[in-house]
Amino acid sequence: MSFVAYLELLEWSGRQWRADKRGAIPGNLPPVFERLGIPEAGWMELLRGFDGRFRRVAGSPESMAQEAAKRGRRYLHGMPTSRAAYGGQSPRSSTDKT
Secondary structure, three states, X not given: OOHHHHHHHHHHHHHXXXXXXXXOOOOOOOOHHHHHOOOHHHHHHHHOOHHHHOOOOOOOXXXXXXXXXXXXXXXXXXXXXXXXXXXXXXXXXXXXXX
16 A cells, blocks of 8 residues: 555545544545645655655744744755645655755
8 A cells, every 4th residue: 555545545534433432533534635735646756765855843934934933043954845745846865955
């Protein structure tokens, strides 16, 4: 079973729970990849070499930019990979350089 199929199975399962139970996913909630705003292919690319592409922070381009600003920095390791995964520009290489 592919990872994407596994996530879809988990999501489907969560939608089967009673609404008053922990872990239930409301039926009106969009699918997981739509909620994340990331294409399935982008998610799989993000997972390949995850620990080499990100160090202390991982997330959407916007959340990484916010975290960088909080830390007084303009850049965090992994930002190009995050942009690429969310449908933006391609990363410079298979692992980002700082």
